[in-house]
Amino acid sequence: MNEYRDLRVALLGCGSVGAQVARLIIEHGDELAARIGARLTLSGIAVRDTTAKRDVDLPQELFTSDAERLVQGSDIVIELMGGIEPAKTLILQALQGGADVVTANKALIAAHGPELAEAAEQVGAQLSYEASVAAAIPILRPLRESLAGDHITRVMGIVNGSTNYILDRMDRFGDSSEDAMRVASELGYLEADPTLDVEGYDAAQKATILASIAFHTEVPVDAVYREGIANITLEQIETAKQAGYVIKLLAIAERITSADGEHGVSARVYPALIRRDHPLAAVYGGKNAVFVEAEAAGELMFYGAGAGGAETASAVLGDVVSAARRHVVGGPGIAGSLHAGLTILPVGEVNTSYQVMLEVQDQPGVLARIAGILAEHGVSAASVKQSIADGAHERASLVIGTHIGRESDLAAMVDSLRASDLVHEVTSVLRLEGNE
Numbered sequence: 001m002n003e004y005r006d007l008r009v010a011l012l013g014c015g016s017v018g019a020q021v022a023r024l025i026i027e028h029g030d031e032l033a034a035r036i037g038a039r040l041t042l043s044g045i046a047v048r049d050t051t052a053k054r055d056v057d058l059p060q061e062l063f064t065s066d067a068e069r070l071v072q073g074s075d076i077v078i079e080l081m082g083g084i085e086p087a088k089t090l091i092l093q094a095l096q097g098g099a100d101v102v103t104a105n106k107a108l109i110a111a112h113g114p115e116l117a118e119a120a121e122q123v124g125a126q127l128s129y130e131a132s133v134a135a136a137i138p139i140l141r142p143l144r145e146s147l148a149g150d151h152i153t154r155v156m157g158i159v160n161g162s163t164n165y166i167l168d169r170m171d172r173f174g175d176s177s178e179d180a181m182r183v184a185s186e187l188g189y190l191e192a193d194p195t196l197d198v199e200g201y202d203a204a205q206k207a208t209i210l211a212s213i214a215f216h217t218e219v220p221v222d223a224v225y226r227e228g229i230a231n232i233t234l235e236q237i238e239t240a241k242q243a244g245y246v247i248k249l250l251a252i253a254e255r256i257t258s259a260d261g262e263h264g265v266s267a268r269v270y271p272a273l274i275r276r277d278h279p280l281a282a283v284y285g286g287k288n289a290v291f292v293e294a295e296a297a298g299e300l301m302f303y304g305a306g307a308g309g310a311e312t313a314s315a316v317l318g319d320v321v322s323a324a325r326r327h328v329v330g331g332p333g334i335a336g337s338l339h340a341g342l343t344i345l346p347v348g349e350v351n352t353s354y355q356v357m358l359e360v361q362d363q364p365g366v367l368a369r370i371a372g373i374l375a376e377h378g379v380s381a382a383s384v385k386q387s388i389a390d391g392a393h394e395r396a397s398l399v400i401g402t403h404i405g406r407e408s409d410l411a412a413m414v415d416s417l418r419a420s421d422l423v424h425e426v427t428s429v430l431r432l433e434g435n436e
């Protein structure tokens, strides 16, 4: 039998993910040792309540409430507590003490990733956070390493499982948004504060991380344009369906060129229409998927579980094995510091197309005048559908699909429609994505 050296692994947090990580380290100990060439030894597990019952049976003597002490002298620190503090301070202490750090903490990486990567780089340590985006799906390593020789042009993902679940129930089962949200909540899909999911904050954190890694550029979370799904109605879902589309909350990171010819990056989150034959349209329930477009590789799709204790633990362990291998073979760790320095361009510079639903006066000449408003903003209509509801007097519903244009022109066109005396109400504005 091989005699392996021990690597001291400190686990911070033993909740849904941490308990599964501890289980995998213990249950797969021999196999991991053979792969790594060293044995992962859990030196302790830091929690708030050392007496609480855990999802997995673990030796009681491993538990401690002294996370700071546990971190000292570790080879690898796995942070699975969540939140900003004390996670950030503990990670910095771990790095300064020479440990490699693995975390799944999307909130922390979105807010302080570059600072932590810098700290890791200064001491030659490894900082990895594969599980922070789309949990079980290997996406950050492919973006950073597998596609390093290519030129990524766009990353478009369904990275929030609970909103995908809600939209999917509305689309496939006709649930109201309230009913769909109630079921999502009962299944434990939503964050403790559901506005993080529903208003797109969680997806924006993940968009920041995706954009930063895909384009090797610091993309602050505040620079991510964000709209959530709170106002999506069954009528919008039904109209989308009739036109051959499905509504998905998308996180998009893309190389774009501004009207002035400046090359940069756009990061944004919003509900958008995608055609039913697009690969992302077939991502049902609480699943996640990321669609990547690269110049040489073409289109790639990554699909799987975006949450769950064991699923997330799988990605965490992948990072742990990578860090542990470094302790065996030597050399500096990958910290993911971002050097490209591309400009982050505002959403107004994005090229997209709109589907606008509006209630207008049903009078001769209205369509021509509406077309005039589009033309004033340089917007070209790709389709116009008119319907008149039974009993609706002098009122017609229009669904206008535009050709691709600049977001700032499309948004100004909608403002003009809203201001027009012909228009009773603009009832929906959605972008079409991935359809070019």
Ligand SMILES: NC(=O)C1=CN([C@@H]2O[C@H](COP(=O)(O)OP(=O)(O)OC[C@H]3O[C@@H](n4cnc5c(N)ncnc54)[C@H](OP(=O)(O)O)[C@@H]3O)[C@@H](O)[C@H]2O)C=CC1
Pocket: 012, 013, 014, 015, 016, 017, 018, 046, 047, 048, 049, 050, 052, 065, 067, 079, 080, 081, 082, 083, 085, 086, 104, 105, 106, 107, 131, 132, 135, 306, 307, 308, 309, 312
């Ligand atoms: N759950 C999921 O599906 C996914 C989670 N993630 C990320 O993984 C991380 C962990 O998530 P999850 O396991 O769900 O979280 P949980 O809330 O289930 O667990 C958090 C753990 O951290 C411990 N903890 C929290 N604060 C402290 C503190 N100040 N000192 C010591 N221990 C502390 C808690 O201790 P105690 O039990 O004693 O209270 C608990 O064991 C988060 O960053 C999350 O965003 C990422 C992808 C998916």
Ligand SMILES: N[C@@H](CC=O)C(=O)O
Pocket: 159, 160, 161, 162, 163, 189, 190, 191, 197, 202, 306, 307
């Ligand atoms: N609330 C999140 C959980 C994983 O990050 C989601 O719905 O995807």
